[in-house]
Amino acid sequence: MQAKKDELEKKFNDLAALKEQVHILKEQLSIARRLDWIRRGIYDTMNEKGGQRLIHPVQPPPPETNSSLKVELRQNGGVKVQAPAPTNSN
Helix, strand or coil, X not given: CHHHHHHHHHHXXXXXXXXXXXXXXXXXXXXXXXXXXXXXXXXXXXHCCHHHHHHCCCCCCCCXXXXXXXEEECCCCXXXXXXXXXXXXX
């Protein structure tokens, strides 16, 4: 284990190896950033200019709602919640 540690220390003391490691990490960071942009839906708009973005802004998806939940608010501050019966969709 000590020999492996010494080998790694020698490798990182070598400037060329350190530069190569930095290059690999930067490349992985840019790939991860592009994947995040694709997942968030912003990557498609990267080629648009400023005015085009103002005309067609990126809209976030609407929040998910539970429309089957019924809530009754009473004037005295009470609340009555009627949750739907659980369904077994298996």
